Amino acid sequence: MQSITAVNIVAFKTMVVKEVRRFMRIWVQTIVPPAVSALLYMTIFGTLIGSRVGEMDGHRYIDFIVPGIIMMAVITNSYGNSVSSFFGAMFQKHLEELLVAPVHNAVILAGFVVGGVCRGMLVGSLVAVVSLFFTRLHVENPLITIAVVILTSTLFSIGGVINSVFAKGFDDISIIPNFVLTPLTYLGGIFYSIHLLPDFWRGLSYFNPVLYMINGFRYGILGRSDISIGWSFLVIVVFIVILAAIALRLLNKGVGIKT
Amino acid sequence: MKALEIKGLTKTYDNGHQALKGVDLTVEQGDFFALLGPNGAGKSTAIGIISSLVNASEGSIRVHGLDLETRRNQCKLLIGLVPQEINFNTFESPLHILVTQAGYYGISRKVAIERSEKYLKLLELWDKRHGSSREMSGGMKRRLMIARALVHQPKLLILDEPTAGVDIEIRRSMWKFLQEINSSGTTIILTTHYLEEAETLCRNVAIIDHGTIVEQGAVNDLLSRSMTQSFVLDLKQSPASPPQLNGFRVVSCSGRRLEVEMSVGDNMNTLFSQLAAQDIEVISLRNKTNRLEEFFLRLVGRQASPDENKTDGASA
Numbered sequence: 094m095q096s097i098t099a100v101n102i103v104a105f106k107t108m109v110v111k112e113v114r115r116f117m118r119i120w121v122q123t124i125v126p127p128a129v130s131a132l133l134y135m136t137i138f139g140t141l142i143g144s145r146v147g148e149m150d151g152h153r154y155i156d157f158i159v160p161g162i163i164m165m166a167v168i169t170n171s172y173g174n175s176v177s178s179f180f181g182a183m184f185q186k187h188l189e190e191l192l193v194a195p196v197h198n199a200v201i202l203a204g205f206v207v208g209g210v211c212r213g214m215l216v217g218s219l220v221a222v223v224s225l226f227f228t229r230l231h232v233e234n235p236l237i238t239i240a241v242v243i244l245t246s247t248l249f250s251i252g253g254v255i256n257s258v259f260a261k262g263f264d265d266i267s268i269i270p271n272f273v274l275t276p277l278t279y280l281g282g283i284f285y286s287i288h289l290l291p292d293f294w295r296g297l298s299y300f301n302p303v304l305y306m307i308n309g310f311r312y313g314i315l316g317r318s319d320i321s322i323g324w325s326f327l328v329i330v331v332f333i334v335i336l337a338a339i340a341l342r343l344l345n346k347g348v349g350i351k352t
Numbered sequence: 353m354k355a356l357e358i359k360g361l362t363k364t365y366d367n368g369h370q371a372l373k374g375v376d377l378t379v380e381q382g383d384f385f386a387l388l389g390p391n392g393a394g395k396s397t398a399i400g401i402i403s404s405l406v407n408a409s410e411g412s413i414r415v416h417g418l419d420l421e422t423r424r425n426q427c428k429l430l431i432g433l434v435p436q437e438i439n440f441n442t443f444e445s446p447l448h449i450l451v452t453q454a455g456y457y458g459i460s461r462k463v464a465i466e467r468s469e470k471y472l473k474l475l476e477l478w479d480k481r482h483g484s485s486r487e488m489s490g491g492m493k494r495r496l497m498i499a500r501a502l503v504h505q506p507k508l509l510i511l512d513e514p515t516a517g518v519d520i521e522i523r524r525s526m527w528k529f530l531q532e533i534n535s536s537g538t539t540i541i542l543t544t545h546y547l548e549e550a551e552t553l554c555r556n557v558a559i560i561d562h563g564t565i566v567e568q569g570a571v572n573d574l575l576s577r578s579m580t581q582s583f584v585l586d587l588k589q590s591p592a593s594p595p596q597l598n599g600f601r602v603v604s605c606s607g608r609r610l611e612v613e614m615s616v617g618d619n620m621n622t623l624f625s626q627l628a629a630q631d632i633e634v635i636s637l638r639n640k641t642n643r644l645e646e647f648f649l650r651l652v653g654r655q656a657s658p659d660e661n662k663t664d665g666a667s668a
Contacts, residue, residue, distance in 0.1 A: 097425045100458030107455025118443070186439035190500075193403045193433050194456035195425035352365070352397075352406045 097195055104196045105204055112208025116174055124216060127166040131220040134162050135227045138284060150286045152315060159224045160311040161283030164245065166220045168278055168303065169270070171213030171246035175205045175253030176266045183257065188350060198344035202254060209250025210243060217242055230314070237322060238313030244329045245306040251336040258349040277303045287319045302328055353417060355381045355508050355539035356402070361411035363397050371397040373563040379541060384534045386550035387543045389560035390652050395543045396436060399512050403433040416507060429457065432506030434497045436513045442486035446477055446496050449485060450503050457504035464503070471499035474529065491522040502533070509533065510541045515549060527553055547645040561652045574647055582640035585610040588633035595630050597623065611640060
């Protein structure tokens with residue numbers, strides 16, 4: 094009999110191929126819209142309004158917001174990919190194909206998460222290319238930039254799986270993105286430095302985990318940010334560990350996926 | 353070796369409904385086994401637990417000697433499942449569905465493509481391999497699910513109503529295919545509402561009702577315990593009045609159609625003699641229902657709903 098480890102390695106590759114094929118097949122829905130949104134953000138906020146704003150934290154306004162806009166696309170698409178793919182598989186019941194197969198729950202989680210990371214990275218890269226029309230996009234610390242974007246998309250992909258496990262209908266997979274993720278992202282310092290905020294709001298902002306991700310990414314690109322890079326990594330990794338543990342526990346108990 | 357051994361299987365749902373009440377079941381390796389029961393009897397719950405889609409409340413399951421609880425993934429490698437509902441990704445092509453499923457069982461892409469070709473050809477779906485699975489007919493979708501369940505070449509194939517809604521021609525070709533799979537050594541467990549299907553295909557049967565196995569054994573042994581059977585006789589001419597038959601019960605006589613109930617083992621010649629004596633000529637006869645169906649209905653103690661009573665009428 095084939096070893097279960099060997100089975101799971103092939104199963105993982107199969108899942109990743111399937112996930113990538115899924116979002117590439119519907120690229121008009123999954124890849125193009127974030128690039129168009131980013132183009133509009135950069136045109137309106139970066140060029141039209143940005144020219145009146147002047148500098149932010151010592152950078153041109155467009156240079157300041159580009160890392161945040163890229164990160165917003167990464168967060169939204171990583172989350173959106175895993176939540177829609179996992180919920181779609183539950184809704185159409187083809188998740189059962191995985192549940193009856195000898196695939197560890199950790200591999201199932203990893204497959205969906207890597208799918209989300211791939212889409213997040215692809216969209217993030219596309220938005221970065223779009224930004225070249227507006228700025229030079231000099232990357233100060235490439236390794237930190239890549240590490241932050243991979244970890245952040247991992248975190249939100251796991252979040253997407255957790256959301257879909259509890260979802261009973263399509264409404265339930267849009268509540269978190271619309272009413273939690275979007276506000277946290279917009280208030281996470283995409284368009285402003287938290288140093289501009291009054292003390293109370295600045296203090297409150299430190300409880301927003303997205304702030305650490307956007308600023309970590311901004312540090313990678315611009316070489317400076319509102320938050321130290323150490324704190325950024327720590328917050329992201331701690332959240333990954335917590336959410337991964339929750340997601341695995343849910344899958345092991347069969348919440349939402351088994352009777 | 354036993355392909356499947358279930359002991360004391362119990363399932364109580366969160367709402368308190370007890371779907372299985374201590375089910376004991378044994379299926380020998382190489383068997384073609386029917387698990388029958390009315391709607392809501394617990395068949396699908398039992399299958400769900402065996403295939404790891406439903407969590408059991410109590411009890412143990414062994415698949416080819418392996419304990420499902422402690423060696424779940426090894427057990428999964430041995431099981432192929434054809435569920436009752438269509439559950440593949442309808443946005444993918446049949447070939448992709450099979451290759452992906454094979455990947456979940458650790459089969460390399462090269463071998464997966466070869467196996468997919470083999471089973472898609474055997475189930476006459478090869479021409480549709482690149483098409484949209486969403487646009488396939490109901491029969492094709494059922495066959496695709498059988499191909500998918502076989503792609504990792506399981507030792508135990510579980511079919512939950514595989515021919516539901518499939519026309520008789522395709523159903524019979526599926527029977528032939530399943531018999532070939534079984535004769536090549538694969539143990540098959542079948543649930544079906546077509547009792548003719550179970551009687552034709554299966555050697556052993558268990559009947560489950562209200563979460564309990566109420567009868568289990570060889571199909572022939574169970575049928576030999578059947579007390580009565582009904583025949584429908586087509587007459588050459590309408591009799592003036594219903595015939596008087598000694599030792600037989602005339603259930604109905606309408607036009608040129610006569611329905612007679614008789615005990616198993618009664619001599620048919622006696623019936624024909626009595627009819628001939630009353631100048632009634634019989635031109636054909638057939639079972640009203642198949643024998644397993646009569647046995648089943650008596651055992652579960654109620655009339656089957658229309659959905660439960662689908663039969664093609666076995667010829668005598």
